[in-house]
Amino acid sequence: MNQKRNEASLKLFQRAQELIPGGVNSPVRAFKAVGGDPIFIKSAQGAHLYDEDGNQYLDLINSWGPMILGHACEMVQEAVKAVLPHSFSYGAPTRREVEIAELIISMVPSIEKVRMVNSGTEATMSAIRVARGFTGRDKFIKFEGCYHGHGDSFLISAGSGAITLGVPDSPGVTKGVAQDTITVPYNNLEAVKLAVAAAPGEIAAIIIEPVAGNMGLVVPEPGFLQGLRDICTKENIILIFDEVMTGFRLAKGGAQERFGVIPDMTTLGKIIGGGFPVGAYGGRKDIMNAVAPVGPVYQAGTLSGNPVAMAAGLATLNYLNEHEEIYGYLDNIGDKLVYGMRENMAQLGMDFTINHIGSMFSIFFTRQPVKDFESAKKSNLGLFGKYFNNMLQHGIYLAPSQFESLFLSTALTDTLANDYLEANLESLRALKAFL
Ligand SMILES: *Cc1c(COP(=O)(O)O)cnc(C)c1O
Numbered sequence: 001m002n003q004k005r006n007e008a009s010l011k012l013f014q015r016a017q018e019l020i021p022g023g024v025n026s027p028v029r030a031f032k033a034v035g036g037d038p039i040f041i042k043s044a045q046g047a048h049l050y051d052e053d054g055n056q057y058l059d060l061i062n063s064w065g066p067m068i069l070g071h072a073c074e075m076v077q078e079a080v081k082a083v084l085p086h087s088f089s090y091g092a093p094t095r096r097e098v099e100i101a102e103l104i105i106s107m108v109p110s111i112e113k114v115r116m117v118n119s120g121t122e123a124t125m126s127a128i129r130v131a132r133g134f135t136g137r138d139k140f141i142k143f144e145g146c147y148h149g150h151g152d153s154f155l156i157s158a159g160s161g162a163i164t165l166g167v168p169d170s171p172g173v174t175k176g177v178a179q180d181t182i183t184v185p186y187n188n189l190e191a192v193k194l195a196v197a198a199a200p201g202e203i204a205a206i207i208i209e210p211v212a213g214n215m216g217l218v219v220p221e222p223g224f225l226q227g228l229r230d231i232c233t234k235e236n237i238i239l240i241f242d243e244v245m246t247g248f249r250l251a252k253g254g255a256q257e258r259f260g261v262i263p264d265m266t267t268l269g270k271i272i273g274g275g276f277p278v279g280a281y282g283g284r285k286d287i288m289n290a291v292a293p294v295g296p297v298y299q300a301g302t303l304s305g306n307p308v309a310m311a312a313g314l315a316t317l318n319y320l321n322e323h324e325e326i327y328g329y330l331d332n333i334g335d336k337l338v339y340g341m342r343e344n345m346a347q348l349g350m351d352f353t354i355n356h357i358g359s360m361f362s363i364f365f366t367r368q369p370v371k372d373f374e375s376a377k378k379s380n381l382g383l384f385g386k387y388f389n390n391m392l393q394h395g396i397y398l399a400p401s402q403f404e405s406l407f408l409s410t411a412l413t414d415t416l417a418n419d420y421l422e423a424n425l426e427s428l429r430a431l432k433a434f435l
Pocket of ligand 1: 118119120121122124147148149150209213214242243244245269270279
């Protein structure tokens with residue numbers, strides 16, 4: 001319990017709330033799900049964040065994934081600095097766009113051609129449009145609890161059964177849009193088969209997080225991804241892996257490399273920009289040739305392929321490509337944390353569920369296995385909020401929601417992992433009073 005009070009953060013938050021909806025530029029940052037007020041970050045280095053009051057935190061979010069090499073990585077800084085004297089945007093093609101396309105295609109198994117955009121949201125919206133344009137079909141299937149950015153057609157809840165039409169999940173999304181999105185439970189191949197059978201010849205795409213990180217971490221059960229692959233091949237449906245989170249993280253070729261299942265299209269974001277706003281979508285050449293100006297499906301962007309963002313992305317991807325050993329390192333440090341947390345729980349007579357793969361994990365405050373959104377929702381959110389705030393007091397910055405994954409970076413050393421486990425033990429111990 002060594003943190004100073006958050007007076008500067010609080011003052012900024014009060015000002016921010018007058019000026020910005022909820023005081024934040026993306027909702028989960030507001031700490032609403034855990035209670036308390038958000039912390040304003042001033043700086044970050046390596047594995048640590050520093051707030052406006054001078055507190056230090058071990059960062060387990062890493063900007064929701066992008067900072068896989070740790071904060072303020074020297075090599076990425078140099079790449080960005082090299083661009084700055086030559087101006088920051090041209091709206092015309094540049095050498096680095098060719099180089100990053102070449103690199104992405106060499107790293108990600110499914111991608112034969114790629115288009116750069118400015119966010120993960122743009123990548124998924126565009127991929128769905130291309131899939132529809134290419135197939136001439138309107139509907140697509142997504143999975144409950146998967147997040148694909150804030151595009152209208154993704155903000156849809158399941159209807160009352162696997163074969164019913166979706167319903168808008170946010171005011172402002174129309175029923176018209178919702179009727180073309182079919183939502184089924186994660187890890188449930190039977191539900192997918194039913195949904196496909198109920199709309200023969202109407203489904204353009206199945207989009208999925210091949211490892212789900214937006215309902216907390218949920219891994220695909222053995223055979224699930226291959227099952228989707230088989231259905232899509234049989235029905236001429238385009239299989240889209242949304243690897244905005246998992247791309248360049250679970251392996252240099254993402255979850256598709258790790259699981260050996262190759263989709264038709266892939267969406268990327270987060271790590272691909274090295275901390276700058278970048279996304280990309282790509283896939284089979286015949287599909288990507290449907291995109292303007294070579295094909296009829298329109299998609300564009302004033303700042304797409306921005307030279308500063310490309311430099312940061314290129315430096316990051318080049319490093320990952322040339323240092324594949326970092327994935328072994330991240331797997332090991334992830335294993336260490338998860339085994340350590342399980343030991344801590346055993347010591348305290350607790351048995352909460354931890355889902356884990358590589359450098360991503362979630363602790364769910366439930367004893368039941370978590371394999372889809374229904375089971376994730378069984379978590380005790382009150383306990384999570386207490387655990388979160390306790391960890392924060394111990395200088396550990398976790399994602400401020402039960403329904404998020406945590407992300408590790410190469411800056412997390414063995415010593416820092418031990419600090420984390422010590423804080424974890426103390427924070428779990430503090431929960432005993434509430435069990
Ligand atoms: C973060 C995320 C997105 C959205 O990316 P933004 O850059 O926030 O628009 C889409 N899909 C997945 C799987 C994500 O994790």
